[in-house]
Amino acid sequence: MKLIKFFIIGILFGIILTKSEVVSWFRIQEMFRFQAFHMYGVIGTAVALGIVIVAVMKRTKFKTMYGNEVVFNPKNMSIYRYLFGGIIFGLGWALTGACPGPIFILIGNGYLAFIVVAISAVLGTLAYGALRSKLPH
């Protein structure tokens, strides 16, 4: 029962990202070519509203439905991991046209080749875990 609500928000997420075409390789290409406002509008609106939501939650000490205060852990400061990791992800994002959420949403949409992308993404995550101590962070 605890998990079912996450499944339901996932469904909402999948429908929103499909219907707004955020999962489309064409839209990601358009974004990286700066040829339309669409993707910037989506991300910009989400961040603008997100800033308000997080600020209000912090100010009101907003509690989860289980009564614990929502905690926002600050991320550890560094440059390497965010820049290098970000660049590597960006290369993959422009190739596949999909970040992690859309990979699975596209499988649901019937783009079965993305099963290969999903398996490769899990293997990439695994490879990072194995090589972690050798990488600059």
Added chain:
Amino acid sequence: MLELLSQPWPWYIAGAGIALVMFLLLWFGGEFGVSGALGTMCSMCGAGKKVPFFNVNWHNQLWNVVFVLGGLAGGFIAGQWLNSGADIQISQATVQDLQALGITNFSGLAPAEIFGTDQILTLRGFIFLVIGGFLVGFGTRYAGGCTSGHAISGLSNLQLPSLIAVIGFFIGGLLMTHVLLPFLIGL
């Protein structure tokens, strides 16, 4: 109603919807960060026995995998019952750029010439699907988040590391789109 929902949704509805998803996840005791689910999948498969990074109590993170599976179901629902069947109205400039690179099929969410199942065993399919997926998985865990964790959640919490990550996303994405992709599509 169904007909209205089957039309493409405007950017402000999508942006507000994503913020709502983030809010609900926080309220339910989770957080908005999809790439974390990839790490949880590694832990569930027993990767923690060999790689200490995945040796975590994944039961606490199972919600994230369930969320992602919900996303898959949402994609199915949208594709089956909320699908107008019309081509995506991307900018004419993008159409021309992609045509110059050899893309001819603009129907659906992704070009069938690259992402059709018949492409899986080709060299180009290997690069776009296998290498592409690997870069997404490796890069997101290295950076500690993806579009949801850094660009939405992190920037909403005014985190400088997330801004650095998003700048990285764009350096990588622009490099791929403008330098490498013309060559790779031609393979």
